[in-house]
Amino acid sequence: MSENGPYNQPPQNPYGGDGTGGQPPYGQPQGAPYGDAATGGQPGYGQGPYPGAPGQDQGMYAGGQPPYGPGPGGPGGPPGYPPVPPPQQGGGGSKAGLWVVMGGGVVIVILVIAVVVMLVTNGSGDGGEEIAAGPDETSEAPEAEPVEEEPAEEEPVAGGALGDPPHALPTEPCESFTEQIQTDFDLRDSGRKYVSDNSSSCSGLGELPDNNSGDGFGSLEIAYKLPYSASDSPEAASEDLNYTLERIRGEHDSDRYEADDVEVDEELDLGSESYLLVTRSERLGDRLPEATVLLRQDNVVITVTYYLDTTRGGREDLELSDDVQEIMLNAGNEALAALAG
Incomplete structure (x- = not known):
């Protein structure tokens, strides 16, 4: 029996180091069949996937792909716990909403004040017009009032304004x-x-x-x-x-x-x-x-x-x-x- 097995098969490199399509072991650079971009091969582990960074280790904790396929719980991988969602910042949203509400309230107050000022301004303007029109309306009054008031002033000759009866005796x-x-x-x-x-x-x-x-x-x-x-x-x-x-x-x-x-x-x-x-x-x-x-x-x-x-x-x-x-x-x-x- 040969050193390659009981079946007397020629020795083979399980990782294709001779260019026959095998993959190199971990830690070794890939051959031309897999590392040559012209042949469409994929880079093996330990070699950077992007040009300009050969030999860079892309481990699972450095952002690279895990060495054994999808992680637990992922699609196509073994069952496991679902991934933990990233923590959310507590209180940030509520504070932002509070500022929005306060800002909206300030805007409403400013609008109300503006409306009140406009109404007051219009009202004072109307009042000014009425005052200005007043002399024209009352200018004719002095012609009629003396006719009614003069007889009342002459009444003291016949006793003055006595008021409604009964009358009391004069104390003086x-x-x-x-x-x-x-x-x-x-x-x-x-x-x-x-x-x-x-x-x-x-x-x-x-x-x-x-x-x-x-x-x-x-x-x-x-x-x-x-x-x-x-x-x-x-x-x-x-x-x-x-x-x-x-x-x-x-x-x-x-x-x-x-x-x-x-x-x-x-x-x-x-x-x-x-x-x-x-x-x-x-x-x-x-x-x-x-x-x-x-x-x-x-x-x-x-x-x-x-x-x-x-x-x-x-x-x-x-x-x-x-x-x-x-x-x-x-x-x-x-x-x-x-x-x-």
Whole structure:
């Protein structure tokens, strides 16, 4: 038996070292049949697969092909554990998403601010146009307003703005004794007041008119009264006024007034209803000259009484001044104005 086997076969190089197609052993360079690019051979292990790096070891841990075929678990290889996936960086994706959300929020806020600024700017622009147009719209107003306001300013002559009834009594009745009243009746002072639950009055003394001689005085009283039966009732106040009017006219059985003494009895245009009477009244046995204005404003009755008197003889010779009706009318206006004030 030969050294090549029991079958007396010629010696063979199992790795084809003689160029007959065998492969060289590991660690030896390949022959021409496998290493020559012209013959289409593949490089063996231990030789670099790329030109320019001959003899470079491409082991499985240096990026080359494993020496025994596909690795465990791969296609065509023995079964085994699947390859472990590469580790992923934890938290990187979540941080990036957070920055994206925050950036989107900032953009939305900027857009909202821009819209608000645009609306405010447009609104102020419209307002400016309205202000600019204002004088054109109101330029015609001054022509109509004075017509409505002027009558309201003239009303104080007839009592002013009294408001809605019922009216209360004035707490300062002597405000009706204005400077003009003190001059008209030649009063010596600004009067003395008297105030109770149902009446309020102011009275004062003055000099005799110039058409009288001797010593004497004139007495002026302005009194405000509420009806006893119903203090807030205009009807009750009207009944009280009519009773006093009939009494001064001498229509009641009384020694104070007589119908034959009435010289003036006329209706005035003051308040709700009003009258002026000039007559004589009995005082201490003598009949003295007297002028009266009876005035009602809603639930209040106003009485302005002026008479002359003397402490000495000749009381029957006293006479009122020629302008008594004028000054009495003016006193009625001032009394009504004091009620409004």
